[in-house]
Amino acid sequence: MGHIFLLRKQAHELRMRQMVEEINLNRLTIEQGMAKYKVLTRQTVTKWLERVRQEEKQRTDPMKQATKEPPPTIVEQIALKADELAGRVKQLEKELEQSELQILYYKTVIRVAEQELGIAIEKKSDTKQSSCFE
Template sequence: MDHLFLLRTQAHELKMRQMVEEINLGRLTIPQAMAKFNVLTRHTVRKWLDRVRHENFQRADAMKQASQQPPPALVEQMALKADELAGQVIQLKKELEQAELQVIYYTTIIRVAEQELGIAIEKKSVTKQSNSFE
């Protein structure tokens, strides 16, 4: 019995929403809608128009608020990613510092070896241009 009541209620609501849609689209006036959908009073039509407009306003407001605030899961993911990237930056800074120290170490060893052995180990930075375009 409850199932039958639910079906009737859903059918009535569907009929009323179709009526409101046709009025809002300008296909029907209120008196025409009353005749087509067998509505007895203008008050009923107004009540349904107001109800649907209110629902649309609430839906639009909810969508606006949802678009302004990112979902909590996304915020957490972004925070985790930021922490991960910060850790990578720290690690890369340490590696860069280590590499710079190695460059200083090897440069110093080469200069000391050149002074003690008296031979040129480092390549000179002056290079000859090729004459292939002449």
């Protein structure tokens, strides 16, 4: 008894897949497929169409991912790392230039303040520390 049920189920699925294939190949419209394969509702046909599309998508997605891009070779990895490091060097050079400009700015501000106020703000290298720090 179970064997007969399984055969009927397989036959039904085969007929549904044939109908979907004919619809996808534009040999039949959905209404024509319903009439030819004796399907009562349009909803049944659209469910089968969606089911087959999903199965096709699941079957082709792993293949697309596999063929998309092979893993990079060692040479490519080294080149990528070199590009990354070159970018980092440029970034650090910009930061250094900005820091040097900042130092120049502060030194200029200190010199101008010393000239206008007449007091030594910048510590001279030859002066000794005061006794409170000893």
